[in-house]
Amino acid sequence: MRRGAQSGRKKRKVRRFSERHRVRVGRDKAEALYDYKNVPLLQRLTTQQGKLYSRKRAGNTAWAQRRLKREVKRARFMALLPYVG
Amino acid sequence: MVKYYEGMFLTHNKEARxxxxxxxxxxxxxxxxxxxxxxxxxxxxxxxxxxxxKGVTHGVYFLAYFSGDAATDARLRAEVRLSSLILRHLTLHLEELPEQPIETFSEMQLRLSGGEARTALDIPAPGLDEDETATVAVPRIGDEHAPASDRRDGGER
Known part of the structure; x- marks a missing residue:
């Protein structure tokens, strides 16, 4: 237990973390859009180095993220996306 | 039984020219x-x-829908390996033949840029980069408090 944590220090301004406004990508959208041929979209979902963004950041459901992973790997094989940046 | 395939072929740019x-x-x-x-x-x-x-930096892609039996893919792979013009190829088995006609890259982008797809294309909005670094810098993701920069102010909209 830390002493004086309540009284001795100025209370830090806190903001609630909200993901309400984020766009969720579920099965329907993933099926329609995640394709190894849709290179600009895949590029937006990967870093400059070609690594996939996290599910949290991309807004993917688990299913959509797996689908995205598969399509990125296909695009890499066809030299549409880099393996390393 | 007839199977439908989608094949993409990467070919030599110089030959294509x-x-x-x-x-x-x-x-x-x-x-x-x-x-x-x-x-x-x-x-x-x-x-x-x-x-x-294979030392080639520019290429031309061909996309084809074709039908065949179960062994067509394996035989095609063997043939493509012998071809010096085709650098890479990818064959996918399609459950059913797509209703819309085959489209080029630019046609596909044109179709996706209008209508409903527009919102999903905008998923990782520009300006999120700062957020990502902030999330990495503050390892307490499970914390109910926001990372240093609040996402609502992160210029996502």
Whole structure:
């Protein structure tokens, strides 16, 4: 237990973390859009180095993220996306 | 049983510059040779490769829908390996033939840029980069408090 944590220090301004406004990508959208041929979209979902963004950041459901992973790997094989940046 | 396939073929840019039709005929000829039937075919795109393949930096992609039996894919793979014009190829088995006609890269982007797809294309909005670093810098993701920079102020909209 830390002493004086309540009284001795100025209370830090806190903001609630909200993901309400984020766009969720579920099965329907993933099926329609995640394709190894849709290179600009895949590029937006990967870093400059070609690594996939996290599910949290991309807004993917688990299913959509797996689908995205598969399509990125296909695009890499066809030299549409880099393996390393 | 008839199976439907989607095949993408990466071909040599220099050869394509000489004669694109010849390359297209070469690809469809290979498919026909292994017992497949080319249903639709197009020159998908011409672009700089993400990394050099067999020393080639620019390539031309051909996209084809074709039908065949279960062994067509394996036979095609063997044929493509012998071809010096085709650098890479990817064959996918389609559950059913797509209703819309085959489209090139630019046609596909044109279709996706309008209508409902627009919102999903905008998923990782520009300006999120700062957020990502903030999340990494503050390892308490499970914390109910926001990382240093609040996402609502992160210029996502």
């Amino acid at each position: 000489k004669d694109t039709d010849y390359l297209a005929a070469h690809v469809s000829g290979l498919i026909e040779k292994v017992g497949g039937t080319v249903l639709q075919m197009t020159k998908w795109d011409e672009r700089r490769l993400a990394y050099p393949v």
